[in-house]
Amino acid sequence: METILKAFNIVKWFGDRDNKMYALKEISLEAHYKEILFIIGPSGSGKTTLLSVISGILRPNEGTVIVKDRNIWEMNGDELTSFRLNNIGFVFQDYHLFPKLTSAENVAIPLILKKISWDDSIKKALKYLEIVGLGGKGELPPYKLSGGEQQRVAIARAIVSEPDLIIFDEPTASLDGETGRQIISFVKSNLLNESRTIIIVTHDARIYEFADRIIHMEDGKIKQSDEWKGDMYEK
Amino acid sequence: MLKSAKKAAGYIKSSVINLAGMRGLFRIALKLLVNDKGKFLTIIIGVTFAVFLMNQMTSMFAGILESSVSSVANVGAQMWVMDPSVETVANSIPLPDYVLDYVRSIKGVKFAEPIYFGGGLVKLNSGKYQYATIIGLDDTSLFGRPVIIDGNIKNIYESHAFIALKDANYNLLDSPPIGTTFEVNDYRGVIVALAKTATPSSGLFGIPTLYTTYSRATQDLPNTRYVMSYVILDPKKKTDIPYIERKVGDLGYLALTQDDFESKIKNYYIYKTSMGMNIGLMTLISFIVGLSIAGQTFYAFVLENMEKFGALKAIGAQKKELIYMLLFQASVVSFIGYGFGILLSSMMIAFAKLRVPNYVAMVNYTSLTIAFFMVLLIAGFSSYLGIRKVLKIEPFDIFRG
Numbered sequence: 106m107e108t109i110l111k112a113f114n115i116v117k118w119f120g121d122r123d124n125k126m127y128a129l130k131e132i133s134l135e136a137h138y139k140e141i142l143f144i145i146g147p148s149g150s151g152k153t154t155l156l157s158v159i160s161g162i163l164r165p166n167e168g169t170v171i172v173k174d175r176n177i178w179e180m181n182g183d184e185l186t187s188f189r190l191n192n193i194g195f196v197f198q199d200y201h202l203f204p205k206l207t208s209a210e211n212v213a214i215p216l217i218l219k220k221i222s223w224d225d226s227i228k229k230a231l232k233y234l235e236i237v238g239l240g241g242k243g244e245l246p247p248y249k250l251s252g253g254e255q256q257r258v259a260i261a262r263a264i265v266s267e268p269d270l271i272i273f274d275e276p277t278a279s280l281d282g283e284t285g286r287q288i289i290s291f292v293k294s295n296l297l298n299e300s301r302t303i304i305i306v307t308h309d310a311r312i313y314e315f316a317d318r319i320i321h322m323e324d325g326k327i328k329q330s331d332e333w334k335g336d337m338y339e340k
Numbered sequence: 341m342l343k344s345a346k347k348a349a350g351y352i353k354s355s356v357i358n359l360a361g362m363r364g365l366f367r368i369a370l371k372l373l374v375n376d377k378g379k380f381l382t383i384i385i386g387v388t389f390a391v392f393l394m395n396q397m398t399s400m401f402a403g404i405l406e407s408s409v410s411s412v413a414n415v416g417a418q419m420w421v422m423d424p425s426v427e428t429v430a431n432s433i434p435l436p437d438y439v440l441d442y443v444r445s446i447k448g449v450k451f452a453e454p455i456y457f458g459g460g461l462v463k464l465n466s467g468k469y470q471y472a473t474i475i476g477l478d479d480t481s482l483f484g485r486p487v488i489i490d491g492n493i494k495n496i497y498e499s500h501a502f503i504a505l506k507d508a509n510y511n512l513l514d515s516p517p518i519g520t521t522f523e524v525n526d527y528r529g530v531i532v533a534l535a536k537t538a539t540p541s542s543g544l545f546g547i548p549t550l551y552t553t554y555s556r557a558t559q560d561l562p563n564t565r566y567v568m569s570y571v572i573l574d575p576k577k578k579t580d581i582p583y584i585e586r587k588v589g590d591l592g593y594l595a596l597t598q599d600d601f602e603s604k605i606k607n608y609y610i611y612k613t614s615m616g617m618n619i620g621l622m623t624l625i626s627f628i629v630g631l632s633i634a635g636q637t638f639y640a641f642v643l644e645n646m647e648k649f650g651a652l653k654a655i656g657a658q659k660k661e662l663i664y665m666l667l668f669q670a671s672v673v674s675f676i677g678y679g680f681g682i683l684l685s686s687m688m689i690a691f692a693k694l695r696v697p698n699y700v701a702m703v704n705y706t707s708l709t710i711a712f713f714m715v716l717l718i719a720g721f722s723s724y725l726g727i728r729k730v731l732k733i734e735p736f737d738i739f740r741g
Contacts, residue, residue, distance in 0.1 A: 162654055162735045183658055190656025197738055201651035203368075205375035210368065217364035218656050226364060262655075 106137040109270055109302045112159050115168035117151075117325075128154040129165065130325040138269075141293055141303045141315060146322035152306045153274065155322065159304070160193050160272050161185050173269060190218055194263030198275040200255050202247040208234060208258045209243030215266040233261040236295065253284040260288070264296060271296065273305040282311055289315045362664055365657075369665040372645065373672060379644075382637045383673040384680065387718060390630015391681020391711050392688075394623050398707035399689055401619040403700030408609050409602035411473075414537040415455065415484035417572035419584060420601045424594040427608040429601070430473070430545075432457045434566035439593060443571050446587045448580025452573035453478035456557040460550070463523040464514050472513065473549045474524070476557025484572055486551060491518050491533025496553055501532040505549040508697035512548045524550070527560040546698055627714045634677070635722045638670060642726035646733055654735030662730050670723035678715045682708065 117129040128151045136142050136159075144152045157163035159170050161177045170177050173192060177185060194215075202211045212230035217223070231243045237257040239250075247255050256276065263271050273292075277285030289305075289312045297303055305316070313319060321329040374380055411429045412420070421443055423433035443452045456476030463469055477485055477496070485493060486505060495501055502524070504516055516522070520531045535551065552560075558567040575581050581597060588595035596604065610616035642649075649662060685703070692699045 157736045186653075186656050186658050189654070195651070195654050197651055197654075199647075201648055201738060203372060203645070203648050205372050206368065210371065214368065214652065215655055217368060218652075218661070220361035220364070223364045223367055 106140070108135050109138050109173060110134075110136040110159060110304075111169075111171040113169045115155070115158055115165045115170070117154055117158060117163065117165045127325050129158065132168070132325070132327055134159075134320060134327065136270075136302050136304060138302055139297060139299050140317045141297060141305065143313060143316035143319045144304065144306045144322060145308055145313070145319055146328070147308065150322040151325040152322050154325075156272060156274060156304065156306045160195070160270075161189050190215060191266065192268050192270060194266065194268040194271040196256070196259045196263045196271065196273045196276055198278050200247070200259040200279075202255060202258055202262075204246055204248050207244050207246055208239065208250065208261075211247060211258055212243075212261045212265050214262060219266060230261070230265055233265045234258070236264075237261045237291070252280050253288060256280060256284075256288055257291075260292065260296070269301055271301065271303045273303065273307075275307055275309075276305060277307060277309045277312055285309060285312060362661065365661055365665055366668050369668050370672060373641070373669045376641060376644075379637055379641045380673065383634050383641070383722075384677045386633025386637060387630055387674050387677020387715060388680040388684065389633065390626055390718065391678050391715060392685045393626030393629065394714055395682055395685040395703065395707055395711045396688070396701065397619050397623040397626060398710050399685065399701040399703045401615070402704050402707050403702040404615065404619075405606045405609060406702055407700045409605045410537065411457070411475075412598060412601050412605070414486065415475075415572060416538060417455075417484060417598065418574045419572070419581065419595055419597055421452075421571040421573065421588050421593055421595045422601075424592070426594070426604075427612065428605050429457060432569035435568045435571065435593065436566050437568060439591065440568065440571050442591055443573060443584075443588060443595075446584050448575050448577065448583050450574045450576045451481070451483070452571050453481050453483040454554055454568045455484055455570050455572050456554050456567065457569040458557065458561050459547075460524040460561050462513065462529070462548075462550070464516075465520070465522065466514055468514070470512050471547055472524070473547050474557050474561060475549060475551050476554040477551060479553045479555050482553075486535035486537055488533050489536050493533065495532035496551070498530070498532055500528045500530045501552065501556075502529045503533045503535050503551040504531050505551065506534045506536055507549065509546055509548040512546075525561055623710070623714075627717070630677075630714075631718050631721055634673065634718050635725055638673070638722035639725045639729070641669075642666065642729055646729060647738055649730045650733040650735055650738040653733070654738055659731060663727050666723045666726045666730060667719075670719040670726070674715045674719035674722070678712060682711065 112135075113133050115129050115132040116127070118125040118127045120126045132155060144155060146152050154163065158165045159172075161170070161172070164178060172188075175188070177188060180188060202208075209227050209230045212233055213226035216226035216229060221229075234240060234243050237260050239254060239257050239261070242250065242254065247258055250258065256279075276288060280288065292303060293315050319331060320327055408428065421435070421439065423435060426433055440452060440454050443449060455478065456474070458474050458476070460472055460474045461469055462472045475484070477483065482493065482496070486503065488503070489506060491503070493503075496503055504510060504513060513522075516531045518531055518533065522529050529550070573584075575584055585595045652662065653659075682703070689699070689701045689703060692701070
């Protein structure tokens with residue numbers, strides 16, 4: 106399987122030199138194309154920190170992260186920002202949609218950041234809203250949509266620039282069980298393809314079944330990494 | 341040299357292209373701003389209010405300064421000769437007669453005439469007393485005469501003749517028509533003509549003005565040993581001015597062009613009276629009020645969108661793009677507020693002038709420029725607060741929640 110992401114010996118600590126709080130302790134992992142990788146674990150286990158490090162948002166103290174054959178932490182600030190814009194899509198836990206913009210404008214933001222013209226960006230955003238099942242709702246502001254619909258807008262925003270790697274942070278935390286499952290099911294069946302990898306950080310056991318592989322973290326370390334098996338974790 | 345010029349040109353070119361590429365982000369920034377109607381209006385009202393007050397204050401000051409030099413402008417002489425201690429046109433120090441002869445003898449002087457500036461106590465027919473400025477024009481040339489709007493300038497040679505200036509203070513003399521008699525310093529006076537001035541104002545202190553001949557003014561009004569207030573003159577050529585100034589200086593007196601004399605008077609009111617300080621303080625207070633309202637509201641607007649800006653950073657917005665967005669937003673509200681503020685204060689000044697003839701405020705380029713720079717400061721300060729905050733937020737904070 107072709108690898109999109111490789112991380113070696115990642116160490117991340119917070120605090121000062123004399124009082125280090127280790128969030129990640131020599132973590133190594135890989136993610137492959139056409140794979141949904143779940144990172145699970147209790148609160149404080151370091152999964153969000155790991156997500157931030159591998160997506161080029163938080164610099165590790167030690168270790169290397171290779172995404173699409175490029176060592177992302179060797180890039181300068183602007184280069185890394187541009188790399189994220191072109192290769193990584195983010196779906197945040199609270200969506201972080203601008204309430205004063207329409208859904209289509211929210212979705213168009215990554216394209217606008219890529220300096221694509223306004224009209225073309227909006228046209229493409231409307232197309233992606235249709236893909237996520239929100240055709241005809243492009244003119245509505247996010248606050249007029251349900252939680253599940255807002256999540257779909259956030260997904261459309263993450264995929265509109267056609268990134269190879271999509272990162273989800275607790276995607277079902279603000280949704281009821283059924284809507285959460287529907288969303289992840291949609292993600293797996295519609296967004297995953299030969300040239301894409303999806304990494305989801307969650308501790309919602311109800312959606313584990315959608316994972317191709319699960320990394321279980323505890324105390325800043327990977328406790329277990331394996332392909333999903335039905336009886337792997339209690340739901 | 342050529343290399344660095346090429347490099348600079350390349351940088352400018354790339355910046356322009358980058359800004360052109362920012363059009364979409366500016367549109368997003370504008371929508372974020374305008375769609376938050378409450379905050380948008382609050383910031384604009386704040387800036388408008390500040391600009392209104394600032395422009396009102398500076399226009400008032402400009403009007404006061406303009407009024408303070410209006411007598412000089414109204415006379416229209418190109419040069420004035422005076423005692424070096426003169427600070428304002430109204431407080432003239434009498435000159436000995438030989439100064440006039442001396443000035444006339446200077447090469448480059450086309451003609452020079454005496455002019456009298458003084459005050460007289462006018463007793464009106466109603467029994468009311470009113471202080472008036474008396475301007476005595478040279479009997480032969482009438483150099484410095486006003487524009488006659490009713491009657492004839494030649495009537496000034498009739499006995500006891502005075503020309504009343506029909507300005508904002510004309511009503512203080514009970515708006516006398518031609519033929520009205522009165523007493524000035526116990527001498528008889530008759531209004532023989534009505535005049536207007538070249539500038540909208542005839543003085544700073546709200547005193548009516550009467551014109552008469554130099555000889556009558558100096559005979560009828562209480563005199564010191566010397567009676568001549570100023571020598572006014574026109575040079576033959578502009579290039580003669582420095583020579584005339586030097587020659588008058590040799591005699592111990594001061595020759596100033598009309599512009600220089602006006603500047604001297606304005607400087608007196610700005611720096612030697614409390615007027616400049618008081619109006620400056622009021623302008624500063626207006627600026628602080630606007631700065632606080634606009635700065636605080638814009639800061640609240642940024643705070644409200646802070647997490648979204650963090651999300652934008654995570655998605656791929658560069659720091660400079662976020663800075664441009666905030667600068668753009670602050671500029672938009674500031675310039676809209678500037679426009680409204682100037683419009684409002686100009687309308688108010690125009691309206692006040694219609695209702696109150698003595699109202700001196702005037703909007704000029706200086707007051708507009710001062711308000712503009714203050715608005716730039718407000719925009720800069722407001723965006724600085726927001727930019728500091730936005731630059732500090734890390735995308736990781738968004739993940740951490």
